[in-house]
Amino acid sequence: MSYKMIDLFAGCGGLEDGFLQSGKYEDIAAVEWLQPQVKTLINRLETKWGIKDAKNRVMCFDIQREDELFKGWSDDSKAPSREMLSNGKASRYKTGPYGDGKGLDHFVNAAGGIDIIIGGPPCQAYSVAGRVRDENGMKDDYRNYLFEHYLSVVNRYQPKVFVFENVPGLLSAMSDGTPIIQLIESGFSSIGYEIVDDVKKYAKVDASDYGVPQNRERLIILGIRKDLCEDVQVILHRFYLEILPKYKSKKKKTVAEAIGDLPKITPIINDEELKSRIGYSKPECHTTWHRARHHSLRDVEIYRMLANDIQSGRNEYVDSKSLSDLYEEKVGAKSPIHRYHVLRADEPSTTIISHLDRDGNRFIHYDPEQGRDITPREAARIQSFDDDFDFIGNQTDTYIMIGNAVPPLLAKCVGLAVSEVLDIL
Template identity: 70%
Template sequence: MSRKYKFIDLFAGCGGLEDGFLQSKRYRDIAAVEWLKPQVDTLIHRLETKWKIKSAKQRVLHFDIQREDELFYGWKDEVYGQNKGLDYHVNKAKGIDVIIGGPPCQAYSVAGRVRDENGMKDDYRNYLFEHYLSVVDRYKPKVFVFENVPGILSAIPDGTPITKLIRDGFNGIGYEIVDNIKKYAKIDASDYGVPQSRNRIIILGIRRGIVDDPQELLHKYYAEILPKYKVKVKKTVADAIGDLPPIYPTFDEEKHKNKEAYTIPNTHITWHESRYHSIRDMKIFGMLAEDIESGRNEYTNSKALSRLYEEKVGSKSPIHRYHVLRKDEPSTTIIAHLYKDGNRFIHYDPKQCRTITPREAARLQSFDDDFEFIGSRGDAYQMIGNAVPPLLAKKISLALADLLDNI
């Protein structure tokens, strides 16, 4: 029987990365750290119901990772309750092999820097990786997996590239990461069976001293071991959500006062319910989906979509606001902005005249249908958009287990 490697998960969110590691059956969960309550509740629920971890309430540390002393030694707090701390869990497990996770990506994303008047230079999230660094330094795992957005390659919040700060930081505590992050560490989830084009930076770090040549092994991981888990045929939007019951609108302008009611599909699958849309928006969604289905493609470029927005909504927008998911292609990147609106995630069926449901978003992120999101619909969209696709996490973890087996 294969050895199981022990891991802790930092910035765990709702547990997409963790779920993939557990799905591989090569890892044992020791602890996870997350500070947002809906995400914590969701992760605990998943660990208890799917993975039968009875101590999940103790293992999932609902806490602010910036408060390091309490994080390590334990705390009693009005907001975060109480816990014995990470030291207790790691010592009980007699050490760990792997640390996984990735700081919130908003401060590194190109979109975030465009929206912020100061280019996110003052955002505290730029430096949350330092706390990830502290945890790695304290528990000295053999390896770590650090996940983030491609925007991290160009983020320079204080005049020094974030990638240099990260490389120098890990180097200073005895870990080596690949010499060319851009060349090796940029991974597209669609290559690994996720029905979505989603580029992410996956930084693998190896502790010096456990192998003779860490760079050689890092190159082998990215160029040989991980690619073995690629799929031959990419999964499409229709592959992922085409079998879900349709949700059709019921038009009644007078009754709903410019709001449109949707029929709720008869299904046991949770979270497959549409948000409400104005009748104006629904007509736009139906028209755009029909434009693609018919093959006319009059509204498939950004200028035409911007003109349409201005004509229908009556205001200008610097970016086009609408996008219909292409039925026979992987989805565009699912993002947390979905909790605000889904205008860039319009269902491809013109008869449904709507944006995608939380369950459809979850399927495009490769979450299983039995993955329950605890919280409001907005919470669910946000958790799904911020997560690492579990299927991608599973492939990364299987490749990592191959690497660890060889050390």
Template identity: 50%
Template sequence: MKRLNNIELFAGAGGLVDGFEQTGNFNLLAAVEWLEPQVRTLVRRLESKYGDREASSKVLHFDVQRTEELFVGWKNDPNFGDGEGLDTFIESQQVDVISGGPPCQAYSLAGRIRDENGMRNDYRNYLFESYIKIVSRYKPKLIVFENVEGILSAIPTGELITDLIRNSLQKEGYEIIDDLRKYALLDLTEYGVPQNRKRVIIVGIRKDSNNVDYQKILKIFYNKLLPKKKSDRKYTVRDAIADLPPIYPLKEPIKRVAYENNSGINGHTSRFHSKRDQEIFYSLAKDIEDGNFVYKSSEALIELYYQKTGKKTNVHKYHVLRWDEPSNTIPAHLKKDGLRHIHPDSRQRRSITVREAARLQTFDDDFEFNESQGANFEMIGNAVPPLFAKKLGEVIPTLLNLTEKIERQQQEPVS
């Protein structure tokens, strides 16, 4: 089978790219990412895992909003140096798939709650416009657009973001599913991801015939093709991280090191936690282990925070992972603290490590994270789980073949 030429936008560390690469169905022409740690991580992965000798050039370190320069190249930029544009990598090749999802913070419900303007003025609301400009230039047959559930309710300008996206794609000749909440909002625990993570997966098809019912094809994709990839059970925290070596606290911290941290496993070291926080983590995890559930309610957790810190808050700060359930969502916020991702073993008295977060996001252990701890947590939290990406990448060729078969049967091109 011919591999599909794809471009990845907002690539991050490459969760979506990695899943697609695992299938063997894709030929990555180029990827675009503007944060340097993510670029380095993706390049290392493509080189070490997939033997891609062109990875360092085809992963473009640049701002996707500067689309004209992105197409033709840039020179002497203070942030991005010199770079060849996408046109150089595409040349005369057909682009089959463009994939990616703009940064999600402006669409997330939590982000809108924290921001006094409800994120209405956040530039990230409009990054989809750059995505569509690139779609317009290269005209792929299929697009894949991933984002958080909050995108379904984001209204920064008085109009739903999803309506703006739909209308913009229609103008470029693409069709997306008519009811995104019904069809495109997916629970990734159903696909083997050991983490409560709902994501909107928007697949678009370029309309090359007047007589084809593209909504029917899209419904086949969402109702039949993709569901075939669902797992037979839900995977848990225990499935994901129980076999990793435990990391216990030191009796006395040495400067900013408070844990043994001698596993030798990439990313499996604990961040620093004070004695006070260690005591809180122990109490919370032991409460669950003993079956007492004293801290089950938000009110009890808020009161505990006040007792331990002397500070008042309206939102509880703590959450202990449950061994026999999927974890709560792994967010980019983990770069700031791990209070809502406390390890379930009370003896370890810590939050989860980079490697544990990566496991819960279904990154393979040979996917290395060698940047700062904060950058590692951020790129893991923002990623598409590679396991889900692989399953998606396995059905994309089937969708493409089905679409082209139906179009050939109709034989009337768009005038």
């Protein structure tokens, strides 16, 4: 049996792709408002999953415009900008060819209802790092409340369950003095759903436990409609303590196991004209996006030195102070945090983040010969994307999509576990 699914805040489709890989779900519709992500998801649904009307099912639309989202819209203005605006509104939108304006009601009614809603609002307002960088601790950020629109969709279509994915920082996030997690719990309870009684204790998972070559902690919050069983907490505890753990890997996958077979990409530094901005070799590769961005000669030398320090076993630059001192010495500026990190070949990676779109100083390739940060394809592999998963957009878009995505392999494990819950409801 396949369960009918809607994906909200879909991004490029990491969460949805994993659920589809499980073989237990059917795509009904998805909502995302950034165009590179929408194009990427449409391409994946068409080429991998054979969904011919993906251009209609994937809606490039602002979830905050609820009435139009549900009932349909007709404006034919331009696509939203890549970045969200400070007031939480996009100035322009696009209908066709990305969503035909019919609205979610059309797709849900055509499907005869849905069984599950998946997704998670953008995490910047909940992440600890985001709160540190923002002068108001993200308290004024409208993204604190995007979960309310997720809740509205759940309330309208009353699926049996929902899966709400986000960062652990959600547990400590506050907006007006009330913990966000309390608002989420009470909000879903008010529309007839229950989540586990101790989210911190049960709902935190590490993707590296599920075969993803990356230490990446996330909250996987499963909600169940209260009228479907007598004691929801019994099922929720069983999900977190028995069902989901069955899908853990026997051993953790390392960075080298994930990317070690990709062709080497080495700097080209023989030509004097290139020394200000070093280019890299472009070997033939069986997959897309395995290409390095240019670096300054200074950065190439730093990357090689740091990678060689680890490989040789000297380990002179493995603590925060030595790395901060190195940054000050080489760059001529102080930094409150260390800026460099070499990925360890024999361990899972650190968490892949969207900041890769700006620089990869904290994602330096472990091979000293290559003297570079990781390519988009290497980042995608560390995120557990299949090599046939292509990304539609420029390099900046691609790094952002990969860094913000749910690892598909983790999503597949969650999808399989949730299907067992659906089977018993």
